[in-house]
Amino acid sequence: KAGVTQTPRYLIKTRGQQVTLSCSPISGHRSVSWYQQTPGQGLQFLFEYFSETQRNKGNFPGRFSGRQFSNSRSEMNVSTLELGDSALYLCASSLVGVQGYTFGSGTRLTVV
Amino acid sequence: GENVEQHPSTLSVQEGDSAVIKCTYSDSASNYFPWYKQELGKRPQLIIDIRSNVGEKKDQRIAVTLNKTAKHFSLHITETQPEDSAVYFCAGTNAGKSTFGDGTTLTVKP
Numbered sequence: 001k002a003g004v005t006q007t008p009r010y011l012i013k014t015r016g017q018q019v020t021l022s023c024s025p026i027s028g029h030r031s032v033s034w035y036q037q038t039p040g041q042g043l044q045f046l047f048e049y050f051s052e053t054q055r056n057k058g059n060f061p062g063r064f065s066g067r068q069f070s071n072s073r074s075e076m077n078v079s080t081l082e083l084g085d086s087a088l089y090l091c092a093s094s095l096v097g098v099q100g101y102t103f104g105s106g107t108r109l110t111v112v
Numbered sequence: 113g114e115n116v117e118q119h120p121s122t123l124s125v126q127e128g129d130s131a132v133i134k135c136t137y138s139d140s141a142s143n144y145f146p147w148y149k150q151e152l153g154k155r156p157q158l159i160i161d162i163r164s165n166v167g168e169k170k171d172q173r174i175a176v177t178l179n180k181t182a183k184h185f186s187l188h189i190t191e192t193q194p195e196d197s198a199v200y201f202c203a204g205t206n207a208g209k210s211t212f213g214d215g216t217t218l219t220v221k222p
């Protein structure tokens with residue numbers, strides 16, 4: 001079966017711009033979580049969506065937002081980009097959220 | 113919220129030796145503890161997991177133990193091989209949210 005698909009793979013944006021990242025989970029998986037991975041901070045939880053509802057939220061500023069569609073696909077949006085937002089953004093899906101994730105390959109965002 | 117601490121941050125072993133990585137968690141409501149392996153430039157992949165009603169689980173050369181009272185769990189890799197070299201992450205999960213440790217870089221020297 002197809003894995004978790006994230007698009008785009010790479011992005012370069014300028015400070016102040018906004019960006020939208022997309023994630024298509026494994027078919028049948030209803031839980032989608034987003035993580036930010038940086039060398040110094042490890043894997044930081046952004047949010048989790050289940051059946052189109054945000055069920056959990058991490059400690060990121062309101063510039064980070066997301067949504068989930070009826071087909072379980074999810075998008076993450078970051079507005080007013082800052083240099084510190086440069087990171088690998090990983091999407092992970094699971095059947096119901098209380099089990100192991102399958103991660104996508106990530107979107108590497110560089111803010112210049 | 114949950115806080116997961118992972119030790120050591122780096123671990124170097126000789127091929128064939130065992131490797132042990134330890135994690136502690138703070139939220140007694142966490143009930144699922146997965147371990148992920150991330151090779152350089154690749155996505156994290158689930159290698160083993162344990163639920164709070166189980167004390168130990170094995171899968172070939174890897175095993176995980178959980179001590180709920182002490183709130184710690186460990187990953188054990190026996191007969192290490194060079195292909196085990198990677199970053200390993202533990203996580204504590206409660207109600208759909210996994211909180212990760214900072215990772216352990218394991219190097220297996222041939």
